[in-house]
Amino acid sequence: MIHKHKDEAGGKQSCCALDEKTDTKTDDDVGCCSSHGEPENHSDDGHDHDHSNYSQSVFGMFVPSIISLVVLLIALLFDNFFPQSWFSGWVRIAWYIIAYLPVGFPVFKEALEAIKKREIFTEFLLMTIATLGAFYIGEYPEGVAVMLFYAVGEVFQTLAVQRAKSNIKFLLDQRPDTATVMEGENAISKKASEITIGEIIQLKPGEKLALDGKLLSDTASFNTAVLTGESKPDTKQKDATVLAGMINLNTVVLVEVTTAYTDSKLSKILEMVQDATAKKAPTELFIRKFAKIYTPVVVFLAIGICLLPMLFVENYDFNDWLYRALIFLVISCPCALVISIPLGYFGGIGAASKNGILFKGSNFLDLMASVQVIVMDKTGTLTKGVFKVQKVVAVGILEADLVKYTAALETKSTHPVGTAIIEYAKGSEKNTTVTDVEEIAGHGLKGKVDGNEILAGNIKLIKKFNISYDPEIDNTPFTIIVIAINQKYAGYFLIADEIKEDAKEAVQSLHKINIKTIMLSGDKQAVVSAIAKELNIDQAFGDLLPENKIQKVEELKKQNLRIAFVGDGVNDAPVVALADAGIAMGGLGSDATIETADIVIQNDQPTKIFTAINIGRKTKQIVWQNIGLAFTVKAIVLVLGAGGLATMWEAVFADVGVALLAILNAVRIQRMKF
Structure with missing residues (x-):
């Protein structure tokens, strides 16, 4: 269906084909609206919209269908239950035309616009021909009903597409509009987009961070679900990187802004998600090409159903065969395919975003x-990419003393391995005296700790000083820091990147x-x-x-x-x-x-690789379920319609009903747990 939205530059109305039923300009902005001209009510910056206004917008999308339904029901009452002498002839026809126009005119208008763009065989033309044909043969209630159900189906399809894309955007676009900036001792509120690099943000418990930055406070816990899909708190230490969208959980903290609002990691992710819907899966591309061939074929088949029987059938009745052809046209409308398939992929992208x-x-x-x-x-x-002490073996000395002496010596080094030992010591080295430190290139360190001569380094260092050691450690694949105290082997530290x-x-x-x-x-x-x-x-x-x-x-x-x-x-x-x-x-x-x-x-979790594969497989499964459902039901009713065994009501189910079932099947992926 065709959606309209305001062009950002000048407010000009342009069109976007979210479901790719036509080759009109595609615009993947979430702020598109339905074919009935009611915009989805998002604020300009893409943040959460006003639910009251949104409800009004949704109701507005259904208004033409409601008007049509009321007028149609009154006409059916006059026709079948409370006959009126005046309700006949041109009055009756005019009444049904009034019921038809609220839902039929927008479709007729879209058909004309598509024809102007040389896109003749669209669903809009199919529905227009089918319903006007029903009027021609005097089936006024069915003509109105077919277009009414089609219009209602279109609105539901529009809402489903909007909801799927809105869910994707909402999962990621969680940046607050404003932030509290410290200017000296004063805390002032400032638009997030106006905050510059180097400014200090004050973040209270429960508040979301608006920009990427560096934590100035000693420690803080954050909810990072919007970025990682994980709700468990993530504790950050001073100078750690914190990202826009994180929620402060416990105490007031200060953050120094390091990235501009538009360059934050969340902004880049959001931009990539918005771009994602432009890259179509092979199945989507196939259905798009298929619809271009399929639609004109069924139009010519319908013409054949109407006219060819006059060459072979005795007592040929034009109106009877026209009715069959019109049913054929309604059934053949490719709505279920061209809306449910992209919607299934939107749902897959949304479900993945929800899982980080x-x-x-x-x-x-x-x-x-x-x-x-x-x-x-x-x-x-x-692995975590961080060296950690995995094992400590002490020989002829208490492990605590081995850790203390080695960590004290390593405080004089900047090597990552030394840092791992210092972290493992947890401050036990602070009450020691370190002197005469010498770094032996490619080997390790030599120095005195509390008067004891300490050697800490690789096996080459121990061999250099002719100190005997346990030969078993030669076979260890991981990094080994061997320790000697006063020219005697004292044990080793096994250091490895943590899995x-x-x-x-x-x-x-x-x-x-x-x-x-x-x-x-x-x-x-x-x-x-x-x-x-x-x-x-x-x-x-x-x-x-x-x-x-x-x-x-x-x-x-x-x-x-x-x-x-x-x-x-x-x-x-x-x-x-x-x-x-x-x-x-x-x-x-x-x-x-x-x-x-x-x-x-x-969130850097390897298990998410399996989740990504699982979501991909489930999405593909749902897409093919919808393709099978649409083709099976349509094929059955097409045969029945051509044989005169199906009415317009069965045709409506084969079109709108199957489309709605396919939509419900497509959106359920967003509710699945992976």
Whole structure:
């Protein structure tokens, strides 16, 4: 159906074909309205609209149908229950014309506009011919009823499309209009769009952050559901990055703005979601092309049904065969297909957004539904990308003392491994005296802690000082910091990148649906193999440069496998672009990878890969259910109509009824839990 909205530049009315029934200009703005000219009532900035005004707008969309229904019911009463002598001849015809015009004129107008654009065979023309034909043969009530039910179906279709697109936008466009800015000791309210980088925002409990920034307060807990789909609180420490849309949960905090309003991560996500509906799935594109061929074919078939029997049928009655042809036209209207299929994909994108997954186009829903291999980066995708102490082994000394002495020495280093040991010590090193610190390049540190000589470094450091140690640690694939105290081996720290809590569950879920898993990493092969074994990943390749990752993906593509690649770093961007479906971890992922990716997982959880595939498969299933339903019912009633066994009422069900059933089936995906 054709929707109208105001052009932002000059208020000029333009058209957009949300359901692609015609080739008119497509505009995926949520603020479109129905073919009856009633706009969906969104505020200019895309925020939540006034529900009272919205209700009035919806009621306004039904007004023409209500008027038509009332006039039609009165006419049916005069015809069948309370006959009136004056209700006959031209008076009766005029009465039915009055009932017809509120719903018929907009459709007739759209048919003319389409013809002017050389789009002759549209559903508007089909319905106009069918209903005017019914008037011609004297079936006035049926002519009005067909157009009335069609108009009501159109309104419901419009509302369903608007609701689906509004849900997508509402899930993401959660930026408040204003924010409280600190100017010295004064707190003033300011429009979010006018706040500049470097200004300080005061955020009270329960308030949403309007712009991306850096947390200045020591700690704060946020609800990040709008960005990640997860409702559990996320605690941030001082200097941590906080994003627009997060809700402060506990105490008043201060945030320094680091990104302009229009450049915030939420703004970029919203922009990508709005662009997503422009990228059509193959099924949508097929239906669009099919409708262009299908509609003129049924028009000519209808003409044949009406005229050809005069060559073969005795006692040929033109009006009888015209009636059959009109029924055929009503049934053949492709509403159910061209509205329910895009709506199914809108629903899939909306359901994904609700689960913290952004699909940049409905075509990627189809891709994920058929993916056969998931190729994953290690760091930042399956692991947290943060070094942590996984194990401490103390020999001839208390573990607490080993941790204290080593952490004290590591305070003189800036190496990430040293930072991991300091974090593990939790401040126990603060009451120590550190002197004579020497950094031995490529080996580690040497120094004195509380008068004890401490060596902390790799195995080469211990060997350099000819200190004997446990040879078993030579076989450990992970990073080992060996400690010697006063020239005697004292134990070691095993340090590794921490595996994400749901990584193993993610791999198990993928295996359950027969998807092969492969891990690619620049880390050393021993580490990669150890993690792959722990997670039960099918294949793992380490020691890879970015170009090596590309080669591996190209090798897989040569096997005609449908591949999705999941990554987060800048070096993953080329591989993300090469894969059939590129998936980026959007929470910690680099902007380059997120921009390149086809799908973005907002909360960095590997289990969302399975969720994305599940949503893609469910969406495709619903779309094909609707195609099967529409074709089956229409085929049956078409045959009955051509044989004179179906009336206009069956035709209405085959068109409007099936369309409404398909719409209800399409929108249910947004209510599913994944």
